[in-house]
Amino acid sequence: MPAPAELNIDHVAKLARLALTPGEKAQFSQQLGDVLHHIEQLSKVDVSGVEPTAHAFPIYNVWADDVAQPALPVEVALRNAPAQRDNMIVVPKVVE
Amino acid sequence: MKYEAVIGLEVHVQIKTHSKIFARVGAGYGHEPNTLTDPVVLALPGTLPVMNKAALDAVIKAGLMLGCEIAPLCKWDRKNYFYPDSPKNYQISQYDQPICVGGEVEIELPGPARNLMGEHKRIPLTRIHLEEDVGKLNHFAGDSLVDFNRAGTPLMEIVSEPAMHTAEEAFAYLTSIRATMIYGGISDCDMEKGQLRCDANISIRPVGETKLGTKVELKNLNSISFVRDGIAYEIRRQVAALESGGIIVQETRDYDGQTGVSQSLRSKEMAHDYRYFPDPDLMPVKVDEAWKARLKAECPELPFQKQRRFIEAYQIPYTISSVLVWDKDLSDYFEEAAKLSGKPQAAGNWIVNDLLREIGASKASLEVSRVRPAHIADLVKLVDGGQLLTAAAREVFIEMFATGEMPGVIADRKSLKAAPADAGELEQWCREAIAANPKSLSDFKTGKDSAINGFKGFVMKAAKGKASPKLIDETLRKLLNAPM
Numbered sequence: 001m002p003a004p005a006e007l008n009i010d011h012v013a014k015l016a017r018l019a020l021t022p023g024e025k026a027q028f029s030q031q032l033g034d035v036l037h038h039i040e041q042l043s044k045v046d047v048s049g050v051e052p053t054a055h056a057f058p059i060y061n062v063w064a065d066d067v068a069q070p071a072l073p074v075e076v077a078l079r080n081a082p083a084q085r086d087n088m089i090v091v092p093k094v095v096e
Numbered sequence: 097m098k099y100e101a102v103i104g105l106e107v108h109v110q111i112k113t114h115s116k117i118f119a120r121v122g123a124g125y126g127h128e129p130n131t132l133t134d135p136v137v138l139a140l141p142g143t144l145p146v147m148n149k150a151a152l153d154a155v156i157k158a159g160l161m162l163g164c165e166i167a168p169l170c171k172w173d174r175k176n177y178f179y180p181d182s183p184k185n186y187q188i189s190q191y192d193q194p195i196c197v198g199g200e201v202e203i204e205l206p207g208p209a210r211n212l213m214g215e216h217k218r219i220p221l222t223r224i225h226l227e228e229d230v231g232k233l234n235h236f237a238g239d240s241l242v243d244f245n246r247a248g249t250p251l252m253e254i255v256s257e258p259a260m261h262t263a264e265e266a267f268a269y270l271t272s273i274r275a276t277m278i279y280g281g282i283s284d285c286d287m288e289k290g291q292l293r294c295d296a297n298i299s300i301r302p303v304g305e306t307k308l309g310t311k312v313e314l315k316n317l318n319s320i321s322f323v324r325d326g327i328a329y330e331i332r333r334q335v336a337a338l339e340s341g342g343i344i345v346q347e348t349r350d351y352d353g354q355t356g357v358s359q360s361l362r363s364k365e366m367a368h369d370y371r372y373f374p375d376p377d378l379m380p381v382k383v384d385e386a387w388k389a390r391l392k393a394e395c396p397e398l399p400f401q402k403q404r405r406f407i408e409a410y411q412i413p414y415t416i417s418s419v420l421v422w423d424k425d426l427s428d429y430f431e432e433a434a435k436l437s438g439k440p441q442a443a444g445n446w447i448v449n450d451l452l453r454e455i456g457a458s459k460a461s462l463e464v465s466r467v468r469p470a471h472i473a474d475l476v477k478l479v480d481g482g483q484l485l486t487a488a489a490r491e492v493f494i495e496m497f498a499t500g501e502m503p504g505v506i507a508d509r510k511s512l513k514a515a516p517a518d519a520g521e522l523e524q525w526c527r528e529a530i531a532a533n534p535k536s537l538s539d540f541k542t543g544k545d546s547a548i549n550g551f552k553g554f555v556m557k558a559a560k561g562k563a564s565p566k567l568i569d570e571t572l573r574k575l576l577n578a579p580m
Binding site for chain 2: 017054059060066068070072077078088090
């Protein structure tokens with residue numbers, strides 16, 4: 001089945017920060033299109049008697065008390081950072 | 097053409113908790129960079145968020161204080177975007193089911209004069225939702241540095257309806273929210289520490305038009321006066337643009353409080369497409385009546401409610417009340433002193449004039465002040481009872497601010513008490529004064545009331561200037577009116 005017209009693969013790729021080749025664009029358009037078609041089918045099911053839910057399980061109010069635990073040592077926290085300076089993670093400049 | 101501005105504010109308030117909203121590492125300001133992180137905050141693989149109960153309590157309490165409906169059921173959503181301040185590449189927030197709906201903020205606009213109460217208005221709220229704060233970016237010439245200490249701090253976003261029309265209203269709105277949150281113990285709302293942050297949506301339209309104009313989002317309003325100045329600037333800018341035949345472009349602008357100018361923020365993040373969806377890692381929250389009732393009982397009296405009560409119950413002038421009520425601790429302090437002294441107006445005057453002046457001059461704070469409400473009450477009683485004259489009482493005040501001694505002790509030690517020590521001696525001086533001034537006596541007896549002043553100088557001289565004019569007057573009248 002062809003991908004639905006509302007699927008803009010360039011936009012989706014941009015939001016995901018992915019640079020796709022023309023071949024990948026075609027491939028992912030097909031796959032994402034199949035997902036959308038599947039959702040379309042699900043949308044046809046009559047759910048008028050079913051309460052909407054944000055979660056698969058009817059479990060509510062899961063929380064912890066507000067008690068602070070020790071933090072990660074800073075050298076451990078930064079171990080995966082590709083670059084660091086002054087105990088902070090270096091990233092490309094994000095404002096002009 | 098006359099234009100009116102339409103302003104809506106989005107106010108972010110950091111909730112004062114011990115730990116973060118979805119992780120149990122400590123939360124706080126002013127720590128060394130990246131020392132308040134854990135695997136959940138850093139979004140390391142396999143970690144799961146767990147809600148902080150205290151953050152929920154705080155936002156519900158805030159909602160109750162502002163008259164919101166508390167949703168019986170709410171959930172958490174992921175707001176997806178890439179930015180280095182967000183370790184997960186999404187922010188956990190609330191999209192279509194916020195925890196608080198509606199509500200309003202009472203504001204007071206500047207009055208016609210400083211000593212007159214201004215107009216009160218109620219600014220309607222759209223919603224309050226709970227979310228997590230992001231990390232902090234520090235920008236340098238060639239790169240940016242990320243500190244995740246702030247990431248995951250509980251944050252609530254208070255969204256107003258586009259219902260304000262002037263920069264003064266926005267200023268009053270923020271002032272009121274700030275005081276309310278401090279009263280409720282929800283946040284310290286220190287804007288310098290980022291605990292209170294404000295973005296404004298501003299548009300203008302011809303007066304009488306009901307459709308909203310193109311809105312501009314003004315960011316970086318990082319002090320309450322910048323909010324007022326930034327909004328005023330933006331309104332002027334939009335009016336000037338339309339009047340010169342230009343158009344308003346929908347954009348985000350950054351206000352620089354130092355230069356007083358805003359400029360367009362050209363960011364790649366401008367095309368917002370957040371693809372919100374429910375966060376499968378967090379369970380929805382149900383709030384029942386018992387929970388609400390428990391928090392309702394914890395809600396303090398709001399600043400304006402307190403002001404109305406103070407003015408009515410203690411008969412204090414508006415000016416004094418408006419200094420007191422914006423500071424919860426100061427207003428509680430006043431109330432204690434008012435009750436202990438039985439003279440609320442005098443207590444209010446000492447606190448607002450002398451105490452605040454000394455605290456300001458010594459760069460101290462009410463918290464560490466050695467002068468407590470009991471000191472104020474004793475001082476008021478000494479003055480009221482005539483044992484201390486005003487000038488002497490001021491001297492006692494300064495000494496007691498420095499030493500913390502009770503006013504009676506200082507007055508005795510420094511011989512500042514009004515003379516004489518006992519009523520018998522004063523009466524004796526008064527008798528002598530009357531005997532020494534037969535002319536004044538006959539004048540007084542024939543109805544010339546001011547003739548009484550003829551005796552007072554004599555008595556005051558005998559008392560070496562330390563007698564209470566009020567007591568002298570009373571004693572003289574008692575003697576003069578008694579059958580001789």
